[in-house]
Amino acid sequence: MMKKFWSILFAVMVLQICTFLGHSENETKEMLEIDIPDYEVSKTDDGYDEVTIPGGRILSIEGKPLVPYYIVRKWYPQDIEIQSVDLVEKSTLKEETGLNLKTFKIQWGGGNFTDGASSSGSTGWFPEENYTWFVDEESNGTNRLVLIIFPFFYNNMTKESRFYQHYEFEISYITSKISISSIYPDKFGYDVGDKVTINLEISSNEEQPRTLVLAATVKKQGTIVDSLPLVELKDFISSGEASLEWDTKDIGYGMYDIEVELRDINGFVLDRKVLSLTIGKMNVSLINLNVNKESFEVGKTVKFYATVKNSGNITASGYLTVEIRSGGKTIETFSYPFYNLSSGESVDFEGSWETANATENQTYYIVGYVSYDGKTSLPTIIELKALKQQRSTPGFELSLLLLTALFVVLCRKKVFKV
Structure with a gap:
């Protein structure tokens, strides 16, 4: 492992040294000034502070506080190659104390992705970097520089924050044939x-x-x-x-x-x-699908239970789909997402189908399958039978009522007879 580490470090250093020592006659440098909108603070339903930047996004890293970041994009012709993006200046500092930000935490099976619990690995100032950048190629051949700026820094131990609003970058590029x-x-x-x-x-x-x-x-x-x-x-x-x-x-x-x-x-x-x-191989399957009743009275609730397992050796995300079908048509569809399911792990789901609109004596099918990485697992199918809704017989109720009345009359005669 150490040998691999040193080989990686050496390769990166060689590339950096070559870049520093090199000189190109057509190298061009330009300045890019950016003024980031001031951040806004709002309260979440559970009482935490949420910091956002107009036009910005939220940085969501497991175990770290939720902080905003800002993206700047700049397009260049196809023959322009970006060599470096260097931070020259950051200024217009705004400091604040007392903000209480949430910590990002992934929860299995979807739902709410954050909770307020602090993580032992999220102490001190975050994020650690000022910015990062990359270049990707558009479908029309142009090069897009994506500059990701982290202007808001937060210390979850002291509840302090620092926000830099003005940035200046030097962009170096050459023309390539x-x-x-x-x-x-x-x-x-x-x-x-x-x-x-x-x-x-x-x-x-x-x-x-x-x-x-x-x-x-x-x-x-x-x-x-x-x-x-x-x-x-x-x-x-x-x-x-x-x-x-x-x-x-x-x-x-x-x-x-x-x-x-x-x-x-x-x-x-x-x-x-x-x-x-x-x-590695990605293989996610539906290993269990069952219901609380295979025949039901129309109007009664049918509950179903499912288990999804990652049998592959790489982490997978996707969703479970459960369909109610009858007569070749899909009557109702339920969808349940799952995120970052590790190798060998499984996640359970529970759902219910309200059968008020079902037809008596009709056969229904519960069909479950998993979709992930552009693939779909084989379906699991359960057959259900809709029964007639049990109704009380009017004649029986009338007879019972008459017998009750007769019993009351006889009792009264017996009681008041001297």
């Missing part, structure tokens, strides 16, 4: 220990051959967990193919992003692409 035109894996579906081959197609509009370098890092939930060996392409011109290999023997199950950068020998990024893939 070389691009990664295609990226794809050698197959779909990998298990731990498999070797992953990443194939790339590269094209160039430059007239002179150049030496290029392919570098790649592997991220899981935004954190670098591995790096791939550098690949050098000498005297590259026009178009060609290349490949990178990733050995997953020391990698755990889960979803990963492989970020590939095409650089020149000075370390400048000429193009970048991201390939997302999963190591």
